[in-house]
Amino acid sequence: MKRIAVLTSGGDAPGMNAAIRAVTRVAIYHGLDVVGIRRGYEGLLDGDAIPLTQSSVGGIIHHGGTILRTARSERFKRSEGVTEGLARLKGMDVDALIVIGGEGSFRGAWELEKRGLPTVGVPGTIDNDCAGTDETIGYDTAVNTALEAVKKLRDTASSHDRLFIIEVMGRNSGFIALQVALAGGAECALLPEVPFDVEKVCQKLNYAKKRGKTHSLIIVAEGVMSAQELAGKILDTGGYESRITVLGHIQRGGSPTAFDAVLGSRLGAHAVEALLEGKSGVMAGVTCGQVTTCPLPETWENKKRPDLSLLELLNALSI
Ligand code: ATP
Numbered sequence: 609m610k611r612i613a614v615l616t617s618g619g620d621a622p623g624m625n626a627a628i629r630a631v632t633r634v635a636i637y638h639g640l641d642v643v644g645i646r647r648g649y650e651g652l653l654d655g656d657a658i659p660l661t662q663s664s665v666g667g668i669i670h671h672g673g674t675i676l677r678t679a680r681s682e683r684f685k686r687s688e689g690v691t692e693g694l695a696r697l698k699g700m701d702v703d704a705l706i707v708i709g710g711e712g713s714f715r716g717a718w719e720l721e722k723r724g725l726p727t728v729g730v731p732g733t734i735d736n737d738c739a740g741t742d743e744t745i746g747y748d749t750a751v752n753t754a755l756e757a758v759k760k761l762r763d764t765a766s767s768h769d770r771l772f773i774i775e776v777m778g779r780n781s782g783f784i785a786l787q788v789a790l791a792g793g794a795e796c797a798l799l800p801e802v803p804f805d806v807e808k809v810c811q812k813l814n815y816a817k818k819r820g821k822t823h824s825l826i827i828v829a830e831g832v833m834s835a836q837e838l839a840g841k842i843l844d845t846g847g848y849e850s851r852i853t854v855l856g857h858i859q860r861g862g863s864p865t866a867f868d869a870v871l872g873s874r875l876g877a878h879a880v881e882a883l884l885e886g887k888s889g890v891m892a893g894v895t896c897g898q899v900t901t902c903p904l905p906e907t908w909e910n911k912k913r914p915d916l917s918l919l920e921l922l923n924a925l926s927i
Pocket residue numbers: 617618619620649650679680681682684685686690709710711712713714715716717719732733734735
């Protein structure tokens with residue numbers, strides 16, 4: 609193995625730059641050349657690549673987003689797209705590829721692996737919905753960004769005796785909603801993994817009102833429904849008026865927390881080490897504090913769910 613490539617794919621996540629930096633520097637330390645593919649698989653199909661050096665990844669560890677940029681590529685999802693991507697990599701004399709992204713990106717990586725290109729994944733997604741690692745790169749930063757907003761909204765909610773509904777990211781997973789609700793002292797967290805029951809939400813609000821509580825916070829993951837729709841249901845069923853806030857893409861941005869900068873560095877380095885040990889078709893992760901690898905298909909076959917005992921804790925703490 610003489611030359612490896614690295615790309616970021618899917619949604620951007622704070623800490624991806626720390627991972628790119630670690631991949632580059634550890635690979636160069638071991639005598640490898642490194643090529644950065646820009647705009648994920650879409651850029652790969654366009655041959656959009658740059659050499660990465662120790663200095664070209666300098667000063668990026670604390671920057672949000674990804675210096676390689678990212679994209680979603682419909683072209684690469686087709687079999688001809690994968691064949692073309694493989695040909696592009698061969699044309700660049702690339703011997704192995706590191707893909708930083710989420711579950712979808714790993715499916716793409718697995719297609720390349722199956723066709724003979726050694727490929728290793730690094731979990732970079734704010735959703736934390738990737739099996740094979742306790743946390744994904746970007747999740748901790750996204751939770752802390754959302755929490756800052758929740759703390760501000762809590763001030764105004766308590767001053768005006770209001771119910772606030774705050775919509776956070778999570779199309780298919782409720783990790784962010786649950787963590788933010790617990791850390792932010794919310795009354796309710798609505799997660800895609802748990803069937804929605806408006807009666808239960810209203811019962812909770814009734815109970816809080818009876819015991820003299822004048823303000824409440826509900827955190828809803830976007831995958832459950834929009835904050836707007838939820839506000840309508842709560843008004844129709846319980847008669848509660850609410851104010852809504854949609855945090856949106858602000859949760860993706862910003863400088864990574866120390867946790868994400870370290871996680872990105874550890875997993876980027878571990879991905880290169882895995883390749884050097886002859887491992888491929890795997891994802892680098894951290895389990896119980898230790899760096900690990902797991903087969904790429906396990907990252908999407910074993911659906912990772914939030915710990916629902918934390919939802920019970922939230923209920924117990926908010927009565
Ligand atoms: P996030 O969790 O942030 O959404 P992700 O990696 O899951 O990140 P996706 O949009 O699901 O994001 O996937 C990123 C890209 O991976 C897709 O746009 C596509 O190019 C590629 N991809 C996804 N599934 C496949 C597949 N089955 N075969 C080939 N490529 C795929």
